[in-house]
Amino acid sequence: MTASAQTISPDLLDWYDRNARALPWRSPPGAPPPEPYRVWLSEVMLQQTTTAAVAPYFAEFTRRWPSVEALAAAPEADVMAAWAGLGYYSRARNLVATARIIAEREAFPDTEEALRELPGVGAYIAAAVAAIAFGQRAVVVDANVERVVSRLFALGYPLPGVRKAIREKADAITPHARAGDFAQAMMDLGATICTPREPRCLLCPLAEDCDARAGGDPARYPVKAPKKAKPQRTGTAWWIEREGAVWLVCRPAKGMLGGMRALPDDGWSARVDGSRKPPLAGDWERAGTVRHSFTHFDLDLEVQVFRAAEPQMAGDGEWWPLDEIDSAGLPTVFAKAAQRAQA
Template sequence: MSAKRPSKIALKTADALLAWYDRHARALPWRAAPGSNAPDPYRVWLSEIMLQQTTVAAVTPRFAEFIARWPSVEALAAAPEADLMAAWAGLGYYARARNLHACARAVVERGGFPATEAGLRELPGVGAYTAAAIAAIAFGERAVVVDANVARVVARLFAVERPLPAAMPDLRAATDTITPDARAGDFAQAMMDLGSSVCTPRRPRCLACPLSADCAAYRTGNPEGFPIKAAKPIKPQRYGTIFWAEHAGRVLLVTRPPRGLLGGMRALPTGPWADTPPGLADPPFEAEWQLLPNTVAHVFTHFRLELALAVARADGQAGVEEHCGAYWEATGIDSAGLPTVFAKAATAIRRAKW
């Protein structure tokens, strides 16, 4: 779609929003101050990847940890993938971490980040939204940036009646009509901040909004009714068993296959994830496994998972570490970088008496 240059009304909207942003911009560690030079593309890219499906509050301290450990894209590219995957634990959507590493290496190989939206789309793990955000924020290119917050603002501003997610092409086209040529990065971040702090999902603060005078949803008297959302399908329920094998105060950990859900992550051994509870099927080795009375639940993007917890002593089991994985100090299991579902299970097992 070719860019639609903003009309006079749209420019008025952009001016009002940017003036509001100059006063109310959030101070975030990956941002430059409003109206200043573009920030480091490495920081912008890293933050955008981290913020996918993850809140600003959760990302902010983890971003600081990453920057302290890997202050440049070159440092990140040179890091062992296993270290990066462990550092990513708890942020979820672990394919992002693998793509992060691949992208860092690709950037280093080509001598730096591409400065255009089209060039950024060629990088591993960089989709349409992320490319637009980096192009606008880091390089000042006019790009149409639509995340969940922006989609909500635009749906209300234009009172878009088509339900989400089918309405996304309409919302992108509408955002295109109000995106200015100048200060493209500030405009994108202003829209994000407006959606985060003023045009919120529930109880939007319309009286504090710089765009309320031109907001079609506000004029309906029911701004909270937008965006219209299609009914969510019910997530299927699946079941599994996590195995906790302890020997001399240490617990057996494995590395999951490199591809697939939680791929390449350090984890507790698990049997199959199935439509019915698998019990003690497929343990890491034969032992006197004991099922604990409690279970652990976790919700993934496409299904819900309930996990039984099986425990055993691995004393006298020859070859377990060689063929199954490696042992980790049970008291220091929090430092193993386990994905959230396995960290939950570890906490529940350590609290149980068995």
């Protein structure tokens, strides 16, 4: 029972025509393709992030910046603040850089090769934009597609080594016609039917072609390598307050949470604990500890508070009104620290 393009694509597209998810960045089956800007923006946002989490951000971004030209003209600080909470902040910096390149060229690249030259656009996003926005045949492989393909062909060796085989099999079943719809159908199948746990095989349009289902245990695919334990780091965030305002700094453009407004901290990173050295001498009060999980490490961040009439601050920063702290666009870990400081 080996899946093939002749059996897979017609059955899957028929299913998609009846069951396609209604998403704000999509066109329904059979309709003209969505604008490349909307496809690209959504795919950047959807990296490592759920559809439910992305939807309100996508709506706000397209309200404020309805075109790639509008986004290109936006101050980077405004875009970074609007991105706060989505994580993986290098995506937002690359978003602005890419928008400016496209606006300068006055045309959106329409091939995978040209798209790959843009900042932050890898193989997946380039293929997705080429297929969905421009109707080109492209092999689009995200986590949902990986799962579907690994089950269709019962690919029994673990990630990440199996990814080359997954891509080859995905290429073999990708049709030339309706490439964008096929890519989105594969994503929808993985998101709604071929789910990580307890796949709904009785509802699957590809059940008869699925080697994993024939083997009796589709949920074991894709096979995952044992997880490595994350390192645990500790650090300190410094809340410095005066006359209804708090001192915020801008993190370096490169590195973790680059370019974001934040509370001063003691230099913690994925590799080292913080120094616990405060930015100024004074009577600091401990406000508690917040915990945050990053991709590669977990962090226990102690929050220390200092309130004074005229604290002498060194270095670049700004006094941000406390009653407008929600509009500062703090990354999640520092938003947690701000809540703890004000509790």
